[in-house]
Amino acid sequence: MENLKPDLSNEWDKQKLRNWMDNARRLGREDVYRDAFRQLCRVEGRNLDDGAVAGCVGIGMTRSPVG
Numbered sequence: 001m002e003n004l005k006p007d008l009s010n011e012w013d014k015q016k017l018r019n020w021m022d023n024a025r026r027l028g029r030e031d032v033y034r035d036a037f038r039q040l041c042r043v044e045g046r047n048l049d050d051g052a053v054a055g056c057v058g059i060g061m062t063r064s065p066v067g
Contacts, residue, residue: 005032008039017043 011017017040024032041048 003029005035008032008035011036011039012043014040014043 006020008017008020011020017036020036021033021040024030024036038048
C-alpha cells in the first residue's frame with residue numbers, strides 16, 4: 001500500500017491540525033507532521049518564510065505527551 005500524503009493546505013481547524021501532528025508522530029510520518037505544523041503556523045499567522053521566526057517557532061511548538 002502506498003503511503004499517501006494528505007493535503008492539509010485547506011485545513012483551518014487548529015485542533016484537527018494538532019491531531020494530525022500527534023498521529024503523524026505516533027506513526028513515524030515526519031513529512032505529515034511538518035505539513036500539519038506549517039499549516040498550523042499559517043493558521044496562527046506565523047511567517048515561516050522568515051528564518052528567525054521559523055527557528056524559534058519550530059523549537060517552541062515541540063509537543064510532548066500529557067500525563
